[in-house]
Amino acid sequence: xxxxxxxxxxxxxxxxxxxxxxxxxxxxxxxxxxxxxxxxxxxxxxxxxxxxxxxxxxxxxxxxxxxxxxxxxxxxxxxxxxxxxxxxxxxxxxxxxxxxxxxxxxxxxxxxxxxxxxxxxxxxxxxxxxxxxxxxxxxxxxxxxxxxxxxxxxxxxxxxxxxxxxxxxxxxxxxxxxxxxxxxxxxxxxxxxxxxxxxxxxxxxxxxxxxxxxxxxxxxxxxxxxxxxxxxxxxxxxxxxxxxxxxxxxxxxxxxxxxxxxxxxxxxxxxxxxxxxxxxxxxxxxxxxxxxxxxxxxxxxxxxxxxxxxxxxxxxxxxxxxxxxxxxxxxxxxxxxxxxxxxxxxxxxxxxxxxxxxxxxxxxxxxxxxxxxxxxxxxxxxxxxxxxxxxx
Amino acid sequence: xxxxxxxxxxxxxxxxxxxxxxxxxxxxxxxxxxxxxxxxxxxxxxxxxxxxxxxxxxxxxxxxxxxxxxxxxxxxxxxxxxxxxxxxxxxxxxxxxxxxxxxxxxxxxxxxxxxxxxxxxxxxxxxxxxxxxxxxxxxxxxxxxxxxxxxxxxxxxxxxxxxxxxxxxxxxxxxxxxxxxxxxxxxxxxxxxxxxxxxxxxxxxxxxxxxxxxxxxxxxxxxxxxxxxxxxxxxxxxxxxxxxxxxxxxxxxxxxxxxxxxxxxxxxxxxxxxxxxxxxxxxxxxxxxxxxxxxxxxxxxxxxxxxxxxxxxxxxxxxxxxxxxxxxxxxxxxxxxxxxxxxxx
Numbered sequence: 001x002x003x004x005x006x007x008x009x010x011x012x013x014x015x016x017x018x019x020x021x022x023x024x025x026x027x028x029x030x031x032x033x034x035x036x037x038x039x040x041x042x043x044x045x046x047x048x049x050x051x052x053x054x055x056x057x058x059x060x061x062x063x064x065x066x067x068x069x070x071x072x073x074x075x076x077x078x079x080x081x082x083x084x085x086x087x088x089x090x091x092x093x094x095x096x097x098x099x100x101x102x103x104x105x106x107x108x109x110x111x112x113x114x115x116x117x118x119x120x121x122x123x124x125x126x127x128x129x130x131x132x133x134x135x136x137x138x139x140x141x142x143x144x145x146x147x148x149x150x151x152x153x154x155x156x157x158x159x160x161x162x163x164x165x166x167x168x169x170x171x172x173x174x175x176x177x178x179x180x181x182x183x184x185x186x187x188x189x190x191x192x193x194x195x196x197x198x199x200x201x202x203x204x205x206x207x208x209x210x211x212x213x214x215x216x217x218x219x220x221x222x223x224x225x226x227x228x229x230x231x232x233x234x235x236x237x238x239x240x241x242x243x244x245x246x247x248x249x250x251x252x253x254x255x256x257x258x259x260x261x262x263x264x265x266x267x268x269x270x271x272x273x274x275x276x277x278x279x280x281x282x283x284x285x286x287x288x289x290x291x292x293x294x295x296x297x298x299x300x301x302x303x304x305x306x307x308x309x310x311x312x313x314x315x316x317x318x319x320x321x322x323x324x325x326x327x328x329x330x331x332x333x334x335x336x337x338x339x340x341x342x343x344x345x346x347x348x349x350x351x352x353x354x355x356x357x358x359x360x361x362x363x364x365x366x367x368x369x370x371x372x373x374x375x376x377x378x379x380x381x382x383x384x385x386x387x388x389x390x391x392x
Numbered sequence: 393x394x395x396x397x398x399x400x401x402x403x404x405x406x407x408x409x410x411x412x413x414x415x416x417x418x419x420x421x422x423x424x425x426x427x428x429x430x431x432x433x434x435x436x437x438x439x440x441x442x443x444x445x446x447x448x449x450x451x452x453x454x455x456x457x458x459x460x461x462x463x464x465x466x467x468x469x470x471x472x473x474x475x476x477x478x479x480x481x482x483x484x485x486x487x488x489x490x491x492x493x494x495x496x497x498x499x500x501x502x503x504x505x506x507x508x509x510x511x512x513x514x515x516x517x518x519x520x521x522x523x524x525x526x527x528x529x530x531x532x533x534x535x536x537x538x539x540x541x542x543x544x545x546x547x548x549x550x551x552x553x554x555x556x557x558x559x560x561x562x563x564x565x566x567x568x569x570x571x572x573x574x575x576x577x578x579x580x581x582x583x584x585x586x587x588x589x590x591x592x593x594x595x596x597x598x599x600x601x602x603x604x605x606x607x608x609x610x611x612x613x614x615x616x617x618x619x620x621x622x623x624x625x626x627x628x629x630x631x632x633x634x635x636x637x638x639x640x641x642x643x644x645x646x647x648x649x650x651x652x653x654x655x656x657x658x659x660x661x662x663x664x665x666x667x668x669x670x671x672x673x674x675x676x677x678x679x680x681x682x683x684x685x686x687x688x689x690x691x692x693x694x695x696x697x698x699x700x701x702x703x704x705x706x707x708x709x710x711x712x713x714x715x716x717x718x719x720x721x722x723x724x725x726x727x728x729x730x731x732x733x734x735x736x737x
Contacts, residue, residue: 062425186618350550
């Protein structure tokens, strides 16, 4: 019995001391840990072909003390991303935990160079969370974007959080995490999309910047062969979202000549990509079904009449079809499968796919598209008739 | 033991062949495993009165000398397998939570704990397993449920007739992992109610099929086959991807706890059976004095077996998988065949 107790004591002592953690007495306090909220990647300024990493960090204890987050920015440069994160350590005054970043901002120059080599470390490092969301700093570096977006009233991280909360109202873009991105990146036939964030130039000089975000979300950045080849416009981005079932809502203003302007909001949408092969020629039918509600009308008349509603549906379908077509044209013109057409063929024709995938970019260009858009009015919220119609 | 393989590296090997369809590969292994269980049930049924172990059956069928050579061969192979598993146990910590620590720390600690427990005998181990197995099974299912919201059906399809050959090929690795069941089945003298071996065997195999399919479904559905085959520890990566309601993260620490418990049982059982084989080969009276020596041997082999994780994975894929099939699948089959030819049963 004594022997067993002795062994047990030895094991308990060993379990505390023979581990990779610091000994118990000098344990790491929570208030010494610097938690990263955002990570930025740029091309190094002082090292040829090197990488610059910027960490935005916060300390939990200071947040509790005065209600405001105290932020620090740490910058490191190195030959590789991994190297850069370690090279910043001599200037870090705490225990830096790089794995807690929610956002990874990729500078435009990095995205244009070769995206893969800069984000590989993010996937390999055991500390980094795999749901970290990727953004491209449009027309700028990640450092500049982060610094500009950070104000005394709102941190860059909180500003981006707020913008993302509103992402579904316009459906221009959607968030993409690193796993989702990598899944498409490893597919040689697909062109991954990354949402962009840009400096909100409209606000500069025209509106009071106090308390308002100085950054805004833009359309998708298109990656082909590991490089950024360009950005989709707002309508092209929404076109992609229509096709890929990522439309949550959007408001359109529809002009009906003498009936004035009608404001409608998309309430529901569902799309299908239906590939087909006939006579060795590839074609794709894209079918989009959606419901919308009438939110306002500029002229006072009873809109609930079949003829007017049919006309309205026709006009809305035309707008949606234009957006869908703009995304298709971008894909064909740039040989970039941003819509996942290759996956649609692979899923429907797994046997034939081995042949189809040969020279896919060329085939993508030759695909014939048939777009079918069906919209229908759902309702008009609280009132059917506008208050502008006077009682007689 | 099969939970450990399912949670660790089966996904890497099955996705190499069957890609998006590989989550169905365990179903093909079911057939081979049922054959294995049937052979053991049949043999033990015929040696019921002697209360024989598989070693005794081998001696009876092929003769004492050749039998001892075969059993010693299985013992040597089990030692290599054991060293690989011990090494994987250490590597699991280096990949996941302690990358800058010496692997010796983890290997020494687990071997010390195993050595201490083994002195209490197989009954203690079996009782511990009765507690640990439900925890592991429920834990794995819980983690799979957490991953489900991240599973995309597009990553698991299409499945067509052209996937049948790759699926059969990929089921080789699953069958190889599951064939380690032979190690436990060798101790026929400890199995009560031998007539129930078949009944329990097919249920255990169905459970293996279900849990392995579920793990592969979660891994391939969340990461995709292309990422899963590139990962060192795909299930850990899938679990790491889980963020429940944007609040609960780092759930992978739970998986590590489950794998530590499972690893402990796996290593303990393998060492126990290996020592029983040694006892049988050299007619030893007691294996307890051998535990410490054998564990030191395992420690050194586990360090010598490969220089790094890459070599270990290469070694597993090119040698261990084939060795398991030869020693744990073909040898029982050959023994059964010779027994039949010699009209032993």
